[in-house]
Amino acid sequence: MGGASWRAQRTSKVNSTLPTCATHLLDLLLLAPDIQEAVLFLEAVEGRAPLGERGLRAIAHAGTWEVQRERWCEVKPSF
Numbered sequence: 001m002g003g004a005s006w007r008a009q010r011t012s013k014v015n016s017t018l019p020t021c022a023t024h025l026l027d028l029l030l031l032a033p034d035i036q037e038a039v040l041f042l043e044a045v046e047g048r049a050p051l052g053e054r055g056l057r058a059i060a061h062a063g064t065w066e067v068q069r070e071r072w073c074e075v076k077p078s079f
Contacts (some may be wrong), residue, residue: 027057032065035072042079050079 031039042050059071 024053024057027060028053029059031056032068032072035068036057038072038076045079051075 037058044050055075059068059075062068062071
């Protein structure tokens with residue numbers, strides 16, 4: 001009985017998390033095409049990504065592609 005309820009809770013948690021993850025990934029499609037291309041060619045330094053997904057989403061939600069490019073230029077020198 002305990003296993004079944006644990007499994008149900010786990011399944012419920014996974015099912016509620018998947019739409020959020022998918023939404024976060026789809027948010028990256030809002031990035032200007034040139035920024036998307038630049039992100040594709042970024043290389044990990046010492047095994048770490050130079051820019052996290054959360055930072056990219058912040059740029060994606062910045063507004064127009066021009067504003068996104070301004071934000072990208074602000075962030076890019078840090079890596």
